[in-house]
Amino acid sequence: MKKKLSNFLRLSLTLCFVGTFNTSFSQELLQPDSIIHIMKKTADWQWKDLHEHGWRKPKTDWTNGAMYAGMLALAKIANDDSYYKELVKVGEENKWGCGSQHLLADDYCVGQTYSQLYTLFHDSIYIAKFKERADTIAALPHTESLLWENQIQNREWAWCDALFMGPPSLGYLFKATGDIKYLNIASKLWWKTSDYLYDTKEHLFYRDSRYFDKKEKNGSKVFWSRGNGWVLAGLVRVLEVMPKNHPDRKKFEKQYKEMAKRIVSLQQEDGSWHASLLDPASFPVKETSGTGFFTYALAWGINNGLLNYKDYHNCVQKSWAALVLSVHPDGKLGFVQAVGADPQHVTYEDTDVYGVGAFLLAGSEIYRMELKQAEGLLISVKNTLPIKRETETVEVSWKTATKHNKKLDTGNLVVINTLTGKQIPSQLIYNGLKKPQHLIFQTDIKEGTELFFTVKSGNREKYEAKVYGRQVPERFDDFAWENNRVAFRMYGAALESQPDNAKGIDVWSKKTSKLILNKWYKENDYHVDHGEGMDGYSVGITLGAGDSAPFIDRKLILSRNYDSYKIVDQGPIRFTFELNYNAWDVNGVQVSQTKRISLDAGSNLNKITDHYHFKSKELLIATGLTKHTGDGSQKTDNKHHYLSYWDKAAGKADNGMIGVAVIFPTEEQVKLVDEAGHLLGLKNIDKNETFNYYQGAAWNKSGFFNQESDWIKYLDNYSRGLETPLVVSY
Numbered sequence: 001m002k003k004k005l006s007n008f009l010r011l012s013l014t015l016c017f018v019g020t021f022n023t024s025f026s027q028e029l030l031q032p033d034s035i036i037h038i039m040k041k042t043a044d045w046q047w048k049d050l051h052e053h054g055w056r057k058p059k060t061d062w063t064n065g066a067m068y069a070g071m072l073a074l075a076k077i078a079n080d081d082s083y084y085k086e087l088v089k090v091g092e093e094n095k096w097g098c099g100s101q102h103l104l105a106d107d108y109c110v111g112q113t114y115s116q117l118y119t120l121f122h123d124s125i126y127i128a129k130f131k132e133r134a135d136t137i138a139a140l141p142h143t144e145s146l147l148w149e150n151q152i153q154n155r156e157w158a159w160c161d162a163l164f165m166g167p168p169s170l171g172y173l174f175k176a177t178g179d180i181k182y183l184n185i186a187s188k189l190w191w192k193t194s195d196y197l198y199d200t201k202e203h204l205f206y207r208d209s210r211y212f213d214k215k216e217k218n219g220s221k222v223f224w225s226r227g228n229g230w231v232l233a234g235l236v237r238v239l240e241v242m243p244k245n246h247p248d249r250k251k252f253e254k255q256y257k258e259m260a261k262r263i264v265s266l267q268q269e270d271g272s273w274h275a276s277l278l279d280p281a282s283f284p285v286k287e288t289s290g291t292g293f294f295t296y297a298l299a300w301g302i303n304n305g306l307l308n309y310k311d312y313h314n315c316v317q318k319s320w321a322a323l324v325l326s327v328h329p330d331g332k333l334g335f336v337q338a339v340g341a342d343p344q345h346v347t348y349e350d351t352d353v354y355g356v357g358a359f360l361l362a363g364s365e366i367y368r369m370e371l372k373q374a375e376g377l378l379i380s381v382k383n384t385l386p387i388k389r390e391t392e393t394v395e396v397s398w399k400t401a402t403k404h405n406k407k408l409d410t411g412n413l414v415v416i417n418t419l420t421g422k423q424i425p426s427q428l429i430y431n432g433l434k435k436p437q438h439l440i441f442q443t444d445i446k447e448g449t450e451l452f453f454t455v456k457s458g459n460r461e462k463y464e465a466k467v468y469g470r471q472v473p474e475r476f477d478d479f480a481w482e483n484n485r486v487a488f489r490m491y492g493a494a495l496e497s498q499p500d501n502a503k504g505i506d507v508w509s510k511k512t513s514k515l516i517l518n519k520w521y522k523e524n525d526y527h528v529d530h531g532e533g534m535d536g537y538s539v540g541i542t543l544g545a546g547d548s549a550p551f552i553d554r555k556l557i558l559s560r561n562y563d564s565y566k567i568v569d570q571g572p573i574r575f576t577f578e579l580n581y582n583a584w585d586v587n588g589v590q591v592s593q594t595k596r597i598s599l600d601a602g603s604n605l606n607k608i609t610d611h612y613h614f615k616s617k618e619l620l621i622a623t624g625l626t627k628h629t630g631d632g633s634q635k636t637d638n639k640h641h642y643l644s645y646w647d648k649a650a651g652k653a654d655n656g657m658i659g660v661a662v663i664f665p666t667e668e669q670v671k672l673v674d675e676a677g678h679l680l681g682l683k684n685i686d687k688n689e690t691f692n693y694y695q696g697a698a699w700n701k702s703g704f705f706n707q708e709s710d711w712i713k714y715l716d717n718y719s720r721g722l723e724t725p726l727v728v729s730y
Helices: 002-018 023-029 032-053 062-078 082-093 111-121 128-139 167-177 180-197 225-241 249-265 288-303 309-324 353-373 398-404 493-497 517-523 708-723
Strands: 377-382 389-397 413-417 422-424 426-429 438-445 450-457 467-472 478-483 486-490 506-510 545-552 564-570 574-586 589-600 605-613 618-626 633-637 642-648 657-663 671-675 678-686 690-699 727-729
Touching: 023 032, 023 309, 032 062, 032 353, 062 082, 062 111, 062 353, 062 450, 082 111, 111 128, 111 167, 128 167, 128 180, 167 180, 167 225, 180 225, 180 249, 225 249, 225 288, 225 353, 249 288, 249 309, 288 309, 288 353, 309 353, 353 450, 377 389, 389 398, 389 708, 389 727, 398 438, 413 426, 413 438, 422 438, 426 574, 438 450, 467 517, 467 564, 467 574, 467 589, 478 506, 478 517, 478 574, 478 589, 486 690, 506 657, 506 690, 545 605, 545 657, 545 690, 605 618, 618 642, 618 657, 618 690, 633 671, 633 708, 642 678, 642 708, 657 708, 678 690, 690 708
Parallel strands: none
Antiparallel strands: 377 450, 377 727, 389 438, 413 422, 413 450, 426 438, 467 478, 478 486, 486 506, 545 618, 564 574, 574 589, 589 605, 605 690, 618 678, 633 642, 642 657, 657 690, 671 678
16 A cells, blocks of 8 residues: 555656646545555654754744644544644643734634643643633624724634634634533624625635735636635534534534535636635646645535535545645645735645645545445444553444444454554354344554444454463363463362362463463463463462452352353453352352353453342342452552552562452442452342453563553553443444
C-alpha cells in the first residue's frame, strides 16, 4: 500500500498543474488505510516543520486553531496518542488561554480545541479561561451593526470566516459543560451574521460588507472560496453538537443544504474549488484550504444523512483526489492560499497550517464515508476514556451481525481492521450452545479513539491460540488454564485424600507468552523458575487468589473441591469453562455451586460468574484474597471497587513479588472488608442468583509489572474500563 501511494505522489506535481487524475490511482486513495496514511504523513510533516522552523503566528491564533481542529479529527481515528499529546502541550504552553483581543472570534477559535480536550480528559483547567470569555460574550447585547467600520470585528462576527472561529468554539463548550447558553448565543450570533452577509439568491456568503458592491473581472459578485469554506465547515461543526430537538436546528440544516448544493455546482474539472468561486478563470489554480473545508463539510453531510450519497459522493471523491495530489512526497500540503482579505494566486509551494487543518478534517470524514460503502458489516469501537486500553475484547452479538450481513456463516467470516486493511484473529462464542451467541475480536485502542472493523465473508487465516485449559487427571484432577500472560489452577476432588490438599484459586507466574501448562505438568518441576516462570503462590485451605465461599458468623465455610467440569469455549481468544461443586452444609442449609470462568488473551484477569444453589431466602457470600503471613502490601479501593494484595513469592528470596486482586463491578454493590485472614468483598445473594467479579494476578518478573504501582495502575484502569465499556455500534 505504501509503495503504491508513494508512486502516486511522485505523479502528483505534474497532475496538479494539468488538472486531471488517474482513476485507478484515485480509487487507491479512497482505501481507508491509504486515507489514514496520507493524513498522518501530512500531519507529521506539519508538526516537524513547526518544531524545526518555528510558528508563524502565536499558538492562540486562528490559523493554528484551524490546524488544531484537523489534528483532533485525526487523533480520534489514528490510534496514535502523539497527536493528543501535541495538542495538550500546546494548551499547556498557552496556559489554556486565548488570544489577547477578548471578543475577536479569531482569538478564541482555539476554544473549540480546549473544549474537546476537556471532554476527553476532564481537567477543568483546560476550559476555565475560555469559559470566562464565553460568559462575557453570552452576556453582551450584540446590537451593533455589522458594517465594516470602527473595528467592528473586535466586537461582533462581522466577516464570514468568523463563523468557523466563533460558533463552533461556543458549541463545543456547550458539549463540554452541558450549559445550553453557549449554544444559544452561538446560534443567535450565527443568524445575525447570516442575515447580513448571506446572499439568499447565490446561497453564498460575502466576506464582509466591503464586498457587497465589488465585482470580479468577469462581472460576477465576489465570493471567496476559503471564506465560504470556513462557513460551510462552521455549519457542520455547529450541527455536530446541536441537539436534534434544538429549535434552530432546522434553520441550520436548511442553510447547509442550500450552500452544499450551490458549492457542488461550482466545483472545477480538477475536482477543486479555486480562490474565487464565481470567477475561477481569473484564479486558474486550485486552492486547498477552501477545497479542504468544502470536502470536509460535504462528506460530513453524507455521513450524517443530510446529503444523499448517490448525488454527492462523486464530487467529494474528486475533491479528495485533488487534495491528495497537492501533497508533496514529504507530506507538505501545497496550494494553500496565504492569509488575506481577497482571493489571491497560489502555487504548489504555498502552504499554511489552516490548510493542513482543513485537509485533515476532510480526510476524517472521507475515511468514514468510504468505510460505510465497504463490503460487510462495519463496526465502530470507541474508547471514551483518557487511557490506553490494550488487548480489549470486542464482543458483537452474532444475531446482530447476521442481521446486518445475511451472507455471514460460521465457516467463512473474517474481521478486518480498517486502519491497516489486515485480517485480525476472531472467535465465535457458543456459551455451551449449538449456535454462536457472539463474535469476539481484540484491539489495542488509545485514548479518545474510534476504530472501525469490517466483518465479512472471506478465507480465515489460521490463528495462533493464546488461551488454553484442561483437566489434569495425571495430577489429581487439577483444572488448569492459561493465556499468553498468566496461568491459574483449581483443585479436583482427587486431591482431597492427599496431605497437600488445597482449596482456592492458585496462580502460576509466567515470563513467556508461550502456552506452557502441558510442558510444566509433564516435567513436574514448576516450583523452580527455569526461565519461563514458576508456581510461587501458596494457597492452602483458603480462597487463595480470588475464590468465593459462604460467610457465616465472620467465618468462611468452604466447599469441597470441584466434582465435575465442562469446557464451554476453547480459544483462540477466549477460554471458558465451568466447575461444579457438590452440595455441602452451610449452617444447616445445603448449598451447591457452579463456577464459570473466562480468560481472554492478553488479560491478567479472569471473569468469574458464581451461581450458588440453595433453598433459604439469602446467603452472604465472601470473595477475596488470602493474606498469607500478613506481611504483604494490601489495598482496599472503594472508589474502583477492588482488593489487591502484593507479597513475596514462595520459595527462594529471588522469586520476586506476586500481586493478586479481585475487582467487583459497581452494580454488584459489594462491601469490602478485612476479615478471617482475607481481604474480602461481601454480598448477600438471593437463592439461584448469580454474581460476577474479576480475579487475577501479576508477577514482577513477568515484564509487565515491575513494581506494585504498575499493578495498581492496571487495576485502576481495568476497573474504569468495566464502568465505561468500549462503545460498540454498527
